[in-house]
Amino acid sequence: MSTLILMRHGQASFGASTYDALSEAGLEQARASGAWLGRRGDALTSAWHGPKLRHADTAEHVLAVSATAVRSVMTPGLDEFAEGEELLDAAVTLFGRPMSGPEGPSRREQLRCYDAAIEAWSRGRLEIPGRASFHDFRLAVRQWLDGVVGAPGGVSGQHVLAVTSAGVVAAATCEALGLPDDRWLALLRVIHNASITELAFSKGRCGLRSFNSIGHLPPELLSAI
16 A cells, blocks of 8 residues: 655745745745654655645755655646636636725635635636636546556555645545545635645555644644635
């Protein structure tokens, strides 16, 4: 049996002009995760990260603090369905009002509209320009996961780290549990920054071992967006 450790990136820069950058809290979350991984003692056999800067930076700090000799490799299969600023733009289309600047809503209302845009996209009621549909996004995650758990010549006892985003973690969890599309959003909504979700896999099959674990993070570093 082998283990796939799916880790959501550390806190990014929601509401800034560019979402794809770790905040100071995000950096601390990555370091705390690396310390946990080092204490755990399971030697990683490989590590991957998605194509975004927040994925790469999280993986870099996790691996550096954990003192593992493994280096993370970028894989497009771990990319998120959209960026924060794209979702806020989609929310503008959905609600017909600015989502930032002097005329923008409060942060609480902004987050509500942001969540509504994700829900509309996942239900097929809203397109995000330049981005895949929800169906195609989930298919891409399924294909990536199948490639991991069904790799020919796989050796038992692997410990694989994959740093990605909440959408991918939620989709992979749906695959492991055999859940339909309409369960994805409920999982997405509860996934914390730098949380750990573990899948056990062997011979092309996988099962959920843990979901959205945050016990390795101190209370002051807990965040959802």
